[in-house]
Amino acid sequence: MRQHVPIRLGMVGGGAGAMIGNVHRIAARLDNRFRLLAGALSSTAEKAAASAAEAGIARSYDDFHEMARAEAARPDGIEAVAICTPNHLHFPVARAFLAQGIHVICDKPMTATLEQGRELAELARGSDALFVLTHNYSAYPQIRQARAMIARGDLGRLRLVQVEYAQDWLTEESRSKQAEWRGDPARAGAGGAIGDIGTHAFQLARFVTGMRPERIAADLSSFVPGRRLDDNAHVLMRYANGAKGMLWVSQVAPGTENGLKLRVYGDKAGLEWAHETPETLWFTRFGQPAQKLRRAGPGTASGLDRLSRVPPGHPEGYLEGFGNLYAEAAEAIRARQAGRPLPGHLALPGIEDGLEGLCFIDACLRSHARDAAFVEVMP
Amino acid sequence: MRQHVPIRLGMVGGGAGAMIGNVHRIAARLDNRFRLLAGALSSTAEKAAASAAEAGIARSYDDFHEMARAEAARPDGIEAVAICTPNHLHFPVARAFLAQGIHVICDKPMTATLEQGRELAELARGSDALFVLTHNYSAYPQIRQARAMIARGDLGRLRLVQVEYAQDWLTEESRSKQAEWRGDPARAGAGGAIGDIGTHAFQLARFVTGMRPERIAADLSSFVPGRRLDDNAHVLMRYANGAKGMLWVSQVAPGTENGLKLRVYGDKAGLEWAHETPETLWFTRFGQPAQKLRRAGPGTASGLDRLSRVPPGHPEGYLEGFGNLYAEAAEAIRARQAGRPLPGHLALPGIEDGLEGLCFIDACLRSHARDAAFVEVMP
Amino acid sequence: MRQHVPIRLGMVGGGAGAMIGNVHRIAARLDNRFRLLAGALSSTAEKAAASAAEAGIARSYDDFHEMARAEAARPDGIEAVAICTPNHLHFPVARAFLAQGIHVICDKPMTATLEQGRELAELARGSDALFVLTHNYSAYPQIRQARAMIARGDLGRLRLVQVEYAQDWLTEESRSKQAEWRGDPARAGAGGAIGDIGTHAFQLARFVTGMRPERIAADLSSFVPGRRLDDNAHVLMRYANGAKGMLWVSQVAPGTENGLKLRVYGDKAGLEWAHETPETLWFTRFGQPAQKLRRAGPGTASGLDRLSRVPPGHPEGYLEGFGNLYAEAAEAIRARQAGRPLPGHLALPGIEDGLEGLCFIDACLRSHARDAAFVEVMP
Amino acid sequence: MRQHVPIRLGMVGGGAGAMIGNVHRIAARLDNRFRLLAGALSSTAEKAAASAAEAGIARSYDDFHEMARAEAARPDGIEAVAICTPNHLHFPVARAFLAQGIHVICDKPMTATLEQGRELAELARGSDALFVLTHNYSAYPQIRQARAMIARGDLGRLRLVQVEYAQDWLTEESRSKQAEWRGDPARAGAGGAIGDIGTHAFQLARFVTGMRPERIAADLSSFVPGRRLDDNAHVLMRYANGAKGMLWVSQVAPGTENGLKLRVYGDKAGLEWAHETPETLWFTRFGQPAQKLRRAGPGTASGLDRLSRVPPGHPEGYLEGFGNLYAEAAEAIRARQAGRPLPGHLALPGIEDGLEGLCFIDACLRSHARDAAFVEVMP
Known part of the structure; x- marks a missing residue:
């Protein structure tokens, strides 16, 4: 028992x-x-x-x-x-x-x-x-599904990575507790939107595609008067294999809520996922009808059922995605305590992801200082 | 403290x-x-x-x-x-x-x-x-929002109530544990789909509109050979004030998942809600643009924030809705234990809702036996 | 040439x-x-x-x-x-x-x-x-696609037909030219909404499924004071093969525009089509991911390209659907003038469809007079 | 008469x-x-x-x-x-x-x-x-609506312009007549995707916002082996007033059809429009519920009814948008022939738009040659 x-x-x-x-x-x-x-x-x-x-x-x-x-x-x-x-x-x-x-x-x-x-x-x-970094969006089942499909070659050779993360809560100056420390370089670090949500967008694209951009070009803005850190960033990305991408993050886009969106295109097929409907992954093989892949539904990659608690049609969301990260952390901790290797099905973000995120912030700032010229991500 | x-x-x-x-x-x-x-x-x-x-x-x-x-x-x-x-x-x-x-x-x-x-x-x-009945769908924030808007007259005089609940998991004969007892009259009772999901649909419409149909007419089917209980029901509803409605429940509709949907129309405005996107409530005043009302977003009725854990754009879903019911049950229990009256903001389904649901099942069966003639819901 | x-x-x-x-x-x-x-x-x-x-x-x-x-x-x-x-x-x-x-x-x-x-x-x-009846909705390419798929057995044995057509333009009393004659039995006939849009909904379901209901039960309403004809109808349908259905038409549903929607379910698969996005047909085989079938896109049945003028992604709509009917009428007329049989790919509504629509109106009125009892459609 | x-x-x-x-x-x-x-x-x-x-x-x-x-x-x-x-x-x-x-x-x-x-x-x-350039997308009623709303200040001061136009038909090498000349610099000019659809995206953003970017940075790609012109472009945009933007065009994104999309954000409100549903314009004032503005529906700016032929809910699309351009061209021609000034309500693209589009192509190529450095659009 x-x-x-x-x-x-x-x-x-x-x-x-x-x-x-x-x-x-x-x-x-x-x-x-x-x-x-x-x-x-x-x-x-x-x-x-x-x-x-x-x-x-x-x-x-x-x-x-x-x-x-x-x-x-x-x-x-x-x-x-x-x-x-x-x-x-x-x-x-x-x-x-x-x-x-x-x-x-x-x-x-x-x-x-x-x-x-x-x-x-x-x-x-x-x-x-263990050190676990809570890039929670990467623990959504349909994000894991996307990652599995790309890993097994369903998209063919990857060409394009379009990622964006748009919010509107900093459209005007804010004195909320949350806004306050995020706007203070001493507490937030040198990144505003790029640190707060840009690192999520960067990690999500990285996680799903398995590719890290070599070079990026970033155009940062602070639209709200008096704001000391960026509240919007437009970023171009170039990958080693010739793939390209765009990353847009904003906290000043009225009407958006928490609009994380990822689209990946290869020479055989394309994938689209949006946080607004996190349980749906759109998959289209070139020349075939689009398929609506649903969490825990038909077509789910093996091993992903453990990230679902209820059948499709019973919406799981943000807290469940975050919970998946904690559940994997628990598995990892128990394995480590028992001296076992970490189970292969875990996909926990950690130190390396954290470093890459910090390099992303740093590269954005370096590029911005050079009028958005392309710079190395990991110098 | x-x-x-x-x-x-x-x-x-x-x-x-x-x-x-x-x-x-x-x-x-x-x-x-x-x-x-x-x-x-x-x-x-x-x-x-x-x-x-x-x-x-x-x-x-x-x-x-x-x-x-x-x-x-x-x-x-x-x-x-x-x-x-x-x-x-x-x-x-x-x-x-x-x-x-x-x-x-x-x-x-x-x-x-x-x-x-x-x-x-x-x-x-x-x-x-206390006796609490887990009609969990009635604890979704945007269902509470709909109820509050109707109660304060935003829709005017109600005319139409269209509710449906479609699933596909019983499209074929199933031997799963879940399917087995639900198909056995000795364990499920006399209602199949009407008991399992029909009572949810009935309660949801009742809860949101505040109205109970006086008479209904029901056409029940058991499409799958050998099935002893209904797997589909088409129901007409008539209310005391002249309003009318339709209720459709099915467990044999391929491509649907857990498709609960409610639409209510009055002489001033209309509301639409679908479980597939439970955090959005569509509201249209006659002659004005449709508004997308979001959980915890602008326009949320006072007092509903307590049913949200995270800001709009961070999807909450089925488990959180169910959790709202438990949270309210906890409040009610603590109040009862302290000898206090139940807080007025609670909206917990209970014995009366349970009885109405059983009367609904009973009325469906009575109507069906009379070739879908209209019968009283509460005889 | x-x-x-x-x-x-x-x-x-x-x-x-x-x-x-x-x-x-x-x-x-x-x-x-x-x-x-x-x-x-x-x-x-x-x-x-x-x-x-x-x-x-x-x-x-x-x-x-x-x-x-x-x-x-x-x-x-x-x-x-x-x-x-x-x-x-x-x-x-x-x-x-x-x-x-x-x-x-x-x-x-x-x-x-x-x-x-x-x-x-x-x-x-x-x-x-020739006599051509302009049931224009039946000339949408994705309606023809649905019809072709059902005819070739993609859905298996049909069980359910859910059709609705909701508008809001008669929510209040109207003195427009369009509203006036439609509200006058001497000019409109005995059907209000059932004649004006109910016949469209009835024909669409009939056209796509190839099945005509044997018996229907109709609950008609005239919600707006002083209105002499029905402005809402709730109808149950029964087919010879045991299939069942629902038809809802309304002209008093605020927030709807011209909301014609058809859903058909068989024992193998289901189809959904909505006029709001007329170029998309949703198709789901039981136990497989939903497919988004697009006008002129992958999966289009042979012979349907002639009903498209531009590639998928270049929206065609109401006027083009209506135009398809005229284009087929032209083909039919030229064939008749030349003494040739009408081409087999034409699917023009005509006298028989017109008669069935009138029988539908008549059956609705007969059923309504008997407290919504089931009556024969073609007595 | x-x-x-x-x-x-x-x-x-x-x-x-x-x-x-x-x-x-x-x-x-x-x-x-x-x-x-x-x-x-x-x-x-x-x-x-x-x-x-x-x-x-x-x-x-x-x-x-x-x-x-x-x-x-x-x-x-x-x-x-x-x-x-x-x-x-x-x-x-x-x-x-x-x-x-x-x-x-x-x-x-x-x-x-x-x-x-x-x-x-x-x-x-x-x-x-007269010289009329068929940037047909700018003649969609909801694009005109967006333009009117921005012109009258509904969005406040503009900050962000996100435009994209994604197709998939050139994902693989194509020998179609359409593909052939578009891939030949002698017939297409120096721009591939940027000329064919990039000019549309550029003009649409320009038309709706009334602003022309001063400087752009462009990263062009030709993903398909042997292709001589670009099939994908990632572009950053900077405006004189400090606004920024992104433009993405692709003809190698499997699953997209003719995916033109425009989003504009100001310090008071945001707008979103997508060609897939051209009759809907999303408008959100910061801190208020999103509104769904429909062609010819409530909230339509004065004078736009002339660009509609049928009521909302009767989909108009690509051909009708193109037709609007022709209808305006006809008005302009008749006015010119009569020696009258062109009516003020016309908004026909012409020579200046054409020149700007060519400068956009040219600037993309100049930037690309300098490793995607920012360059002046109109040198």
Whole structure:
């Protein structure tokens, strides 16, 4: 009889009012693979305690350093920690927990600077603890389906990668908590939209196609007066095999919501996926009718059923996609704890994806400084 | 500081292989309002124990009678039970737990027969325990939005109610566990598609419009050879105020998935909602452009934000809708335990909805027996 | 060298302000198969002359009787006439031209009464002239595609036919010219919505499936105070082979425009078509991904290319569909004039379709008078 | 009484097998504003005569020079000529007819080279005859609606212009007549996809926004081995007011058909339009629900009804949009012939649009030669 034992989880950041903290908590809870037991949810002791109480977290800490030490010292201490802070804290928090051998599940972008990213990569490579980066969109079943189809050659030789991610919530100046730190280079890093959502778009295209652009050209804008970081980016991409692409991210496009969209075309077929209808993947072989491939429906690649909870027609969405990442993280953690290799079906974003995302941000800035000339992504 | 304490939950039915049991477990867990501690998940002791272990349930029972007694006797016994069995067990299980003062969250249709439904209604009226019927579709935010708009008169006087619910999974004879009991009158009751999904469609139209049809005419079919219950129903509806409607349910419509759709038209405006895109409600005032009303987006009626977890553009779906029902059940249970009246913003389906659903099934059968003549819904 | 010679066409009705007259003129002109040379476009001489001048029609008549006689007497007289009058004139006008051996292209419903329809059928059967009824929706390429697929067995044995046609333009009382005669039993006949758009919906389902319902049950309504004819109808259908169906027509559904929609399900596959996107036909084999079949695209049945003018992705619509009917009428007329049998690829609605439509109206009224009991369609 | 007299039209190019010739003929015929009387439809006399006969054209010429002279000499000669040849003939044909004072309706791109374009511009400026360039997409009613809304400030200050035009018909090497000349620099000019569809996309964005990009950066590709001209282009755009944009054109994107799409975002609102559903314009004011603006529906800007033939819900498409251009050309010609100024409501593309399109092609090539550096569009 297989006895279910959830992984003991902690959380840093994600206090009251932070959208993404609650998302992580739900995602961790969704499949019952984690139990959230400890947290340093806010930078002030009082708010941290209140947020922990509200979230039903037993052990609240005022400080993440203390939390890392104390939890590592407990026999029933947390096995993994979720990092949901503003970007500039990703590095010190991850470092503190990795140093204690505690697995890390961290929000993107990986760190606020490329230098931090490289340092973190060194640390992570030297640690037995896992580092998972929550590029959650890559855990949608139909994104995995797209990846499987490309990997097995359904599209033939790839030629075009069109990716975009458009939002409108920063169309006007905003004083919300979310907007505030994202607009502050000291906390967000040097990327605005390119860091916040550009890294998602970049990673999604990379993940699905298996290809990383060699060179990109980026034209960044800050449309809202007074804004210090980019709120829109137009990017051209060139791949080693001759494929080309475009990437557009914006947070000032009224009428869009969370409009992540990916289209990939090869010499045999094309694929289209949009986050607005995440359970549908459009697939068209050249010269044949378009097919509507549905999550868990006919045509689903083998092994993907484990990423579905309900049959097609019962919409799963953002939280379930995020939950898939947590479910794979749980599998990976249990394998690592047991000394087993990570199961081959896992496709968890990690340190390398994080570094690539930081290089993407860096390349955008370098290109922008040169009037959008093409630059190397990984210099 | 508000301390979060989940409600102690038990479950009857929903063992391994049952889709809906897992749905209830996720829905209960989603917002951390419940903790599942006890269960009688299967009719055989061994399977029950295995299922409980896999689901991480601490106390497994072989028998629901025993479970009701034992849990009621424990100081830390369950406060509520979720019933996920085939239809014929809804009645005895609900009766057993209500008798112990344990709140009941029960799948639909409420019971296998109208007689059982009436007896259960009597029991429930005499109990302090709550009875919640999981007509989950009525807990979608945009369904609540539709209901609020109709209630405040946005559509004017209602004229037309078009509701449909089409699936294709029973297009051919099926030997799946799910199909098997649903096709057996002894376990499903006298309704096939009309009981399984017709009651959902009926309740949804009823819930949104606030109107119950007085008379209906039903033409039932069993298209698949050997099938003993209906797999398709065409129903006409007439309301007291002169409004009319149509209801179509089918489980033999290839290419449909879980196609619940509701359209309501008044003398001032019309509304359309489809489960395929549950976060969008179309609203058109006569003579004005159609508006796309999005979950948690502009135009959302006051008080509905509590049914959303993430901003518009981050798709929520079936499990979140189901979770809304559990969240409201938690609120209701806590209010009842505290001796407070149920909060006015709750809109939980219960005994009356269950009775109406059984009357709907009964009326369909009566009409069908008379060559689809109009009959009273509540005789 | 094939020399193109257009057919000489006349028109009765369709004067200034009449939408459908202009539609017929465009449809006739679209493929250059007709030249409009004569007309009795209005009931008053002055308006008739002004409308004819505006439409560039050389010969204007005050009276259709005179027109029929005069044109038949001319060596260069019209070969065919389009009838675009209110319903009550279809019969006398068609009779007048058929009597002169002039081919008739007539709007639907065929006549204002079933009795007239039967008399016209007698006349038409005794004439060498053709009678074409403009059930234009049946000439959309993807409707023809659907028909071809069903005929060759792609859907297997048919079980379900769901058809609807919803508009909103009569949601409130209207004094427009179009609304006025349609609301007057003396000019429209005994059917309101069932005559105006119900006959289209009925014919479309009939045309695509090849099946005519044996019995129907109809619940008619006149929602707008003072309205003398139905503005909404809910109809159940039963076919000889056990198939069932629903038909809904409404002219009081705010937010709908010209919402004709057809869905057909068999034991092997299903088809869906909606007028809002007339160039797409959805086809799903049970257990396979849905296919998006596009006008003139991959998968198009042989022989249908002649109904397309431009490649897929260059939208054709209502006027082109109507034009297809005129193009087939031209083919038929030229064949008849040459003494050849009508080409087998033509699928022109005619007298029999007109009679069936009138029987449908009649059956709806008979059923309605019996509290929506099932009645025979062709008594 | 207003007497309708069609304009006498001639055509050069557009013989049998040429898609666009038939499109021009239908568009000219649609609203009965033109009568096609003369043509030089093919480069060989025999084919020209056969094509003319088939199209019902009375006077067929072997040579366009002869046609220009002969028609100008006839009292009943053509008043206007439609040019539907491959690109390299646009210039000599237009020159020949303009020289005779015959109005020209010419396909795009205006000429095969920028030099020819400048020479033609000189000629046209010195002629009383009109020059109309068939950028047909700019004549869709909802494109005009978008333009009107932007002009009146509904979007506020414009920030972003995203335009794309994707096809798949050149995914593989093609030997079709259409593909052949388009792939030959001697006949198509120096632009492949950028000339054939890029000029459409460029003009559409220009037309709707009223803004012309100052600088662009273009990355061109020829994906199919052996192809001599570009089949894909990724372009960045920068406007004088700080607005930015992207333009993507492709003829190698499997699953796309004729996917022209335009999105414009300002600081107050956004607009989206896609050719797949040309009658819908999406409009969202920041912070309000999206509105679905339909051709001829509620919210239509004043004066646009003249571009519609049938009510909303009766789909009009590509041919009707093309027909709108012809209808406006007819109005312009009649005004010019009468010595009246061109009506203010006309929005006909002409010489300046043609020059801008050629400059766009030229700028793409200049940028591409400099590794996609930004270059001036109008040097």
